[in-house]
Amino acid sequence: MTNSTDYPDIPAELRERMLDFYRHLHANPELSMQEHATAAFIEAHLDSLGIEHFRCGGTGVVGILRNGDGPVVGFRADMDGLPIEEVAGVDYRSSARGTLEDGTEVPVMHGCGHDTHVAALMTATEVLAADRDSWSGTVVLLFQPGEETAAGAQAMVDDGLWDRAPHAEVIYGQHVMPGLAGTVEVVAGSFMAYADSWKVTLHGEQSHGSQPQDSVDPIVLGASIVNRLQTIVSREIAPRSSAVVTVGTFHAGLKENIIPDRAEFTLNVRTMEDGVREHVLASIRRIISAEALASGAPEPEIEELYRFPLNFNDPAATEEITGTLRRALGEENVGEAEPRMGSEDFGNLATALGVPSVFWMFGGFDRGTVESGSMPVNHSPRFVPVPEPTLWTGATAALAALRSKLAS
Known part of the structure; x- marks a missing residue:
């Protein structure tokens, strides 16, 4: 030096x-x-x-x-x-x-x-x-x-x-x-990179843990969303492009024998190109909405927490x-x-x-x-x-x- x-x-x-x-x-x-x-x-x-x-x-x-x-x-x-x-x-x-x-x-x-x-x-x-x-x-x-x-x-x-x-x-x-x-x-x-952070609120129907047929389980819905989100980078983004999708928090429920009526998670997205960013964010919205529909749940709420340029x-x-x-x-x-x-x-x-x-x-x-x-x-x-x-x-x-x- x-x-x-x-x-x-x-x-x-x-x-x-x-x-x-x-x-x-x-x-x-x-x-x-x-x-x-x-x-x-x-x-x-x-x-x-x-x-x-x-x-x-x-x-x-x-x-x-x-x-x-x-x-x-x-x-x-x-x-x-x-x-x-x-x-x-x-x-x-x-x-x-x-x-x-x-x-x-x-x-x-x-x-x-x-x-x-x-x-x-x-x-x-x-x-x-x-x-x-x-x-x-x-x-x-x-x-x-x-x-x-x-x-x-x-x-x-x-x-x-x-x-x-x-x-x-x-x-x-x-x-x-x-x-x-x-x-x-x-x-x-x-x-x-660009960084986009969102909070997602999932809505379901609460019931006793022994009566799942009376529920719309937001935890199962959330698990499906979290898993499916990982396919955006692996299956929708070209290998030479860069993107990261991370779910950093997931909160739901208060007791093991109650299926709750809501779940919340936060996610963070990193991208280096305008087109890739737009595609990833649109895909996240598509997956969240489609999984909620598949579960018979109301449309989830998406809140932007912050955005880095x-x-x-x-x-x-x-x-x-x-x-x-x-x-x-x-x-x-x-x-x-x-x-x-x-x-x-x-x-x-x-x-x-x-x-x-x-x-x-x-x-x-x-x-x-x-x-x-x-x-x-x-x-x-x-x-x-x-x-x-x-x-x-x-x-x-x-x-x-x-x-x-x-x-x-």
């Missing part, structure tokens, strides 16, 4: 402060669209640097770092945590609690590394604010809430983000991943930023990624303006962990990236990307 001393843009004192940012954020996560303390922490940092800012999309924070005439560049860092109980053994482990929309109290953890994203962007911002003689233009700092629920980016757009902030010409973003710290992966074109990296902008990252981090530390079936709402920020965007991944674990065969993945209760060189890599990548577009 390239030695960080080759890139003196982040002084040692600031690297220590970045570590403090990260530890504070990691120990104090908040659930999606509830990031009140996190937003206040970011605002205090922007205030200390004399950077104007405003709230957007509820708990989102938009900073505007102006420095004369020049390009306008956006950079996004998401900041929400997850309902996960952390089991990692670090001394800044989260013991936070939060409340879901349904009132359930849950443990909260930064189990997807959003704390590293925020700490890295805060640090890159501080470098640029302290070195205004070397660049000119405007940086739009997008500290986004609610990525995990696909709510945050659209909430910021709907709240007038681009009516209140200068229009970015390009928007960058990044995400820590289970990979070698100090390395970056980026790919042009379709990078991360396709995350598309503009090819020209990606080629340019790949070269920039290789110069900043070392040729050997920047590789080409494979498209991922994970999802991101980052793309909504650029789509609202019709401008290009690029999103890349950076590694978060030491070589021993990577080679151990038991490296934690995102959303694991053990997903705690090593602070260094992970943070330095994220901050350096953000700084390099921004400097590459700002006038010198």
Whole structure:
């Protein structure tokens, strides 16, 4: 890995402060669209640097770092945590609690590394604010809430983000991943999948378990639907296309000798192409309706929970930023990624303006962990990236990307 001393843009004192940012954020996560303390922490940092800012999309924070005439560049860092109980053994482990929309109290953890994203962007911002003689233009700092629920980016757009902030010409973003710290992966074109999540409610006729002839059993109906849904990918989608259909929850009944009158399940769909997405979603609706008809049950209810857009990296902008990252981090530390079936709402920020965007991944674990065969993945209760060189890599990548577009 390239030695960080080759890139003196982040002084040692600031690297220590970045570590403090990260530890504070990691120990104090908040659930999606509830990031009140996190937003206040970011605002205090922007205030200390004399950077104007405003709230957007509820708990989102938009900073505007102006420095004369020049390009306008956006950079996004998401900041929400997850309902996960952390089991990692670090001394800044989260013991936070939060409340879901349904009132359930849950443990909260930064189990997807959003704390590293925020700490890295805060640090890159501080470098640029302290070195205004070397660049000119405007940086739009997008500290986004609610990525995990696909709510945050659209909430910021709907709240007038681009009516209140200068229009970015390009928007960058990044995400820590289970990979070698100090390395970056980026790919042009379709990078991360569409994701559609639905809740399905099945209706039946309740009866005693000994009198099935008097029932319409929603559990049997649901089991038939769940099994049949798996044939969409295996029998309706071309082998060279990508799709995933997952039923993540199934709830029904209160007692073993009562056939209930309803059942509920939730499903998640991942696709990489518009046509495939449309086909899969239509097939799901067809199967749900047909199985209900076959069971003599009423038409089920389908509720859309959330939707992630396709995350598309503009090819020209990606080629340019790949070269920039290789110069900043070392040729050997920047590789080409494979498209991922994970999802991101980052793309909504650029789509609202019709401008290009690029999103890349950076590694978060030491070589021993990577080679151990038991490296934690995102959303694991053990997903705690090593602070260094992970943070330095994220901050350096953000700084390099921004400097590459700002006038010198």
